Amino acid sequence: MNRLCKGWAVLSVVVASVFGAMSASAADAPKPDINRGQTIATTICAACHGVNGNSPTAAFPKLAGQPQEYLVKQLKDFKAEAGKSVPARQNPVMAGIVTSLSDQDMVNVSAYFATQTPTPGVARAAATVSLGQRIYRGGVADKGVPACAACHGPAGQGVPIQYPRVSGQWADYLVAQLNAFQQGSRNNSEPMRQIASRLSDQEVKAVADYMAGLH
Structure with missing residues:
Protein backbone atom coordinates (compact mmCIF):
# COMPACT_ATOMS: atom_id res chain seq x y z
CA MET A 1 0.00 0.00 0.00
CA GLY A 20 -20.64 10.04 13.68
CA ALA A 21 -20.13 11.91 16.93
CA MET A 22 -20.91 15.30 15.39
CA SER A 23 -24.03 14.01 13.59
CA ALA A 24 -25.44 12.72 16.87
CA SER A 25 -24.62 16.03 18.54
CA ALA A 26 -26.27 18.02 15.73
CA ALA A 27 -29.45 15.98 16.05
CA ASP A 28 -29.77 17.07 19.68
CA ALA A 29 -28.82 20.72 19.08
CA PRO A 30 -31.29 23.48 19.99
CA LYS A 31 -33.20 25.18 17.18
CA PRO A 32 -31.66 28.47 16.05
CA ASP A 33 -33.17 31.93 16.43
CA ILE A 34 -31.64 33.87 13.54
CA ASN A 35 -32.91 37.22 14.77
CA ARG A 36 -31.14 36.78 18.08
CA GLY A 37 -28.13 35.56 16.17
CA GLN A 38 -28.07 38.77 14.18
CA THR A 39 -28.11 40.78 17.39
CA ILE A 40 -25.08 38.87 18.68
CA ALA A 41 -23.33 39.29 15.33
CA THR A 42 -23.85 43.04 15.19
CA THR A 43 -22.97 43.73 18.83
CA ILE A 44 -20.11 41.27 19.42
CA CYS A 45 -18.76 39.85 16.17
CA ALA A 46 -19.06 42.67 13.63
CA ALA A 47 -15.89 44.55 14.61
CA CYS A 48 -13.74 41.65 13.40
CA HIS A 49 -15.92 39.54 11.12
CA GLY A 50 -18.19 42.20 9.62
CA VAL A 51 -21.92 42.62 10.17
CA ASN A 52 -22.69 40.07 7.45
CA GLY A 53 -19.77 37.76 8.14
CA ASN A 54 -17.48 39.15 5.45
CA SER A 55 -14.45 40.26 7.42
CA PRO A 56 -12.63 43.39 6.21
CA THR A 57 -9.11 41.94 6.51
CA ALA A 58 -7.33 38.59 6.40
CA ALA A 59 -6.63 38.81 10.13
CA PHE A 60 -10.13 37.44 10.65
CA PRO A 61 -11.94 34.69 8.70
CA LYS A 62 -15.01 35.21 6.56
CA LEU A 63 -17.91 33.49 8.30
CA ALA A 64 -20.63 34.21 5.75
CA GLY A 65 -21.97 31.04 4.16
CA GLN A 66 -20.13 28.69 6.49
CA PRO A 67 -22.13 25.62 7.59
CA GLN A 68 -23.98 26.37 10.82
CA GLU A 69 -22.92 23.14 12.52
CA TYR A 70 -19.30 23.74 11.65
CA LEU A 71 -19.36 27.23 13.17
CA VAL A 72 -20.97 25.94 16.36
CA LYS A 73 -18.24 23.35 16.74
CA GLN A 74 -15.49 25.92 16.23
CA LEU A 75 -16.97 28.23 18.87
CA LYS A 76 -17.11 25.37 21.35
CA ASP A 77 -13.54 24.39 20.53
CA PHE A 78 -12.30 27.78 21.75
CA LYS A 79 -13.40 26.69 25.25
CA ALA A 80 -11.25 24.25 27.18
CA GLU A 81 -13.03 20.97 27.85
CA ALA A 82 -13.61 19.83 31.41
CA GLY A 83 -10.36 18.55 32.86
CA LYS A 84 -8.22 20.25 30.21
CA SER A 85 -6.33 23.51 30.61
CA VAL A 86 -5.88 24.19 26.89
CA PRO A 87 -8.70 24.41 24.34
CA ALA A 88 -8.56 22.60 21.00
CA ARG A 89 -8.29 25.98 19.27
CA GLN A 90 -6.05 28.50 20.98
CA ASN A 91 -6.95 32.15 20.42
CA PRO A 92 -6.95 34.63 23.34
CA VAL A 93 -9.53 36.93 21.75
CA MET A 94 -11.99 34.18 20.87
CA ALA A 95 -11.43 32.47 24.22
CA GLY A 96 -12.60 35.63 25.93
CA ILE A 97 -15.62 36.03 23.67
CA VAL A 98 -16.98 32.49 23.95
CA THR A 99 -17.03 32.66 27.73
CA SER A 100 -19.98 35.04 27.42
CA LEU A 101 -21.89 32.84 24.96
CA SER A 102 -24.30 30.09 25.90
CA ASP A 103 -24.76 27.03 23.72
CA GLN A 104 -27.96 28.59 22.41
CA ASP A 105 -26.13 31.83 21.61
CA MET A 106 -23.59 29.86 19.59
CA VAL A 107 -26.32 28.13 17.62
CA ASN A 108 -28.13 31.41 16.99
CA VAL A 109 -25.13 33.41 15.76
CA SER A 110 -23.84 30.49 13.69
CA ALA A 111 -27.22 30.14 12.00
CA TYR A 112 -27.21 33.85 11.18
CA PHE A 113 -23.77 33.79 9.58
CA ALA A 114 -24.66 30.61 7.66
CA THR A 115 -27.49 32.50 5.92
CA GLN A 116 -25.26 35.36 4.76
CA THR A 117 -23.75 35.60 1.27
CA PRO A 118 -19.95 35.37 1.16
CA THR A 119 -17.99 37.79 -0.98
Missing part, protein backbone atom coordinates in the same frame (compact mmCIF):
# COMPACT_ATOMS: atom_id res chain seq x y z
CA ASN A 2 1.53 3.35 -1.01
CA ARG A 3 1.73 6.43 1.20
CA LEU A 4 -1.33 8.07 -0.31
CA CYS A 5 -3.45 4.98 0.30
CA LYS A 6 -2.15 4.72 3.86
CA GLY A 7 -2.97 8.39 4.41
CA TRP A 8 -6.47 7.89 3.09
CA ALA A 9 -7.01 4.83 5.27
CA VAL A 10 -6.03 6.67 8.45
CA LEU A 11 -8.00 9.79 7.57
CA SER A 12 -11.10 7.79 6.63
CA VAL A 13 -11.22 6.11 10.03
CA VAL A 14 -10.74 9.40 11.88
CA VAL A 15 -13.29 11.27 9.77
CA ALA A 16 -15.89 8.51 10.12
CA SER A 17 -15.53 8.61 13.91
CA VAL A 18 -15.72 12.39 14.07
CA PHE A 19 -18.65 12.57 11.68
CA PRO A 120 -15.74 36.19 -3.63
CA GLY A 121 -11.99 36.12 -3.23
CA VAL A 122 -9.16 36.09 -5.72
CA ALA A 123 -5.91 34.17 -6.21
CA ARG A 124 -3.06 36.67 -6.29
CA ALA A 125 0.06 34.54 -6.79
CA ALA A 126 -0.01 33.72 -10.49
CA ALA A 127 3.27 31.80 -10.29
CA THR A 128 1.85 29.19 -7.90
CA VAL A 129 -1.75 28.81 -9.11
CA SER A 130 -0.96 25.61 -10.99
CA LEU A 131 0.72 24.10 -7.92
CA GLY A 132 -2.18 25.10 -5.71
CA GLN A 133 -4.64 23.63 -8.18
CA ARG A 134 -2.76 20.33 -8.32
CA ILE A 135 -2.78 20.02 -4.54
CA TYR A 136 -6.42 20.98 -4.23
CA ARG A 137 -7.61 18.70 -7.04
CA GLY A 138 -5.22 15.79 -6.73
CA GLY A 139 -3.31 16.00 -3.47
CA VAL A 140 0.40 15.18 -3.13
CA ALA A 141 0.73 11.45 -3.74
CA ASP A 142 4.33 10.99 -2.62
CA LYS A 143 3.53 12.60 0.76
CA GLY A 144 0.25 10.79 1.33
CA VAL A 145 -1.74 14.02 1.08
CA PRO A 146 -5.27 13.53 -0.30
CA ALA A 147 -6.99 16.05 -2.56
CA CYS A 148 -8.55 18.96 -0.66
CA ALA A 149 -11.54 18.74 -3.01
CA ALA A 150 -12.39 15.31 -1.61
CA CYS A 151 -13.55 16.93 1.64
CA HIS A 152 -14.13 20.60 0.85
CA GLY A 153 -15.82 19.96 -2.50
CA PRO A 154 -14.84 20.75 -6.10
CA ALA A 155 -15.86 24.40 -5.69
CA GLY A 156 -14.74 24.71 -2.07
CA GLN A 157 -18.25 24.99 -0.67
CA GLY A 158 -17.59 22.65 2.24
CA VAL A 159 -19.84 20.04 3.82
CA PRO A 160 -22.22 20.81 6.72
CA ILE A 161 -20.95 19.66 10.13
CA GLN A 162 -17.64 18.32 8.87
CA TYR A 163 -15.81 20.66 6.53
CA PRO A 164 -15.72 24.46 6.21
CA ARG A 165 -16.21 26.52 3.11
CA VAL A 166 -12.78 27.48 1.77
CA SER A 167 -13.94 29.17 -1.43
CA GLY A 168 -13.19 32.89 -1.26
CA GLN A 169 -11.59 32.70 2.18
CA TRP A 170 -8.64 34.99 2.80
CA ALA A 171 -5.43 33.27 1.66
CA ASP A 172 -3.41 34.64 4.59
CA TYR A 173 -6.00 33.31 7.03
CA LEU A 174 -5.88 29.87 5.40
CA VAL A 175 -2.08 29.89 5.64
CA ALA A 176 -2.32 30.82 9.32
CA GLN A 177 -4.69 27.94 10.03
CA LEU A 178 -2.59 25.37 8.19
CA ASN A 179 0.42 26.62 10.15
CA ALA A 180 -1.59 26.35 13.37
CA PHE A 181 -2.39 22.72 12.58
CA GLN A 182 1.31 22.11 11.92
CA GLN A 183 2.40 23.75 15.16
CA GLY A 184 -0.32 22.28 17.36
CA SER A 185 -2.00 25.52 18.44
CA ARG A 186 -5.05 24.30 16.54
CA ASN A 187 -5.76 20.72 17.47
CA ASN A 188 -9.43 20.15 16.66
CA SER A 189 -9.10 18.08 13.49
CA GLU A 190 -6.86 15.04 13.33
CA PRO A 191 -7.18 14.74 9.52
CA MET A 192 -6.11 18.35 9.05
CA ARG A 193 -3.28 17.99 11.54
CA GLN A 194 -1.91 15.07 9.55
CA ILE A 195 -2.39 16.76 6.18
CA ALA A 196 -0.86 20.09 7.20
CA SER A 197 2.16 18.37 8.75
CA ARG A 198 3.06 16.90 5.35
CA LEU A 199 2.93 20.15 3.39
CA SER A 200 5.90 22.44 2.79
CA ASP A 201 5.64 26.19 3.28
CA GLN A 202 5.48 26.64 -0.48
CA GLU A 203 2.68 24.11 -0.81
CA VAL A 204 0.72 25.68 2.04
CA LYS A 205 0.90 29.13 0.46
CA ALA A 206 0.10 27.83 -3.02
CA VAL A 207 -3.01 25.87 -2.05
CA ALA A 208 -4.22 28.66 0.25
CA ASP A 209 -3.95 31.20 -2.55
CA TYR A 210 -5.75 28.84 -4.93
CA MET A 211 -8.61 28.33 -2.46
CA ALA A 212 -8.96 32.08 -2.02
CA GLY A 213 -9.83 32.40 -5.70
CA LEU A 214 -11.90 29.24 -5.90
CA HIS A 215 -15.57 29.60 -6.84
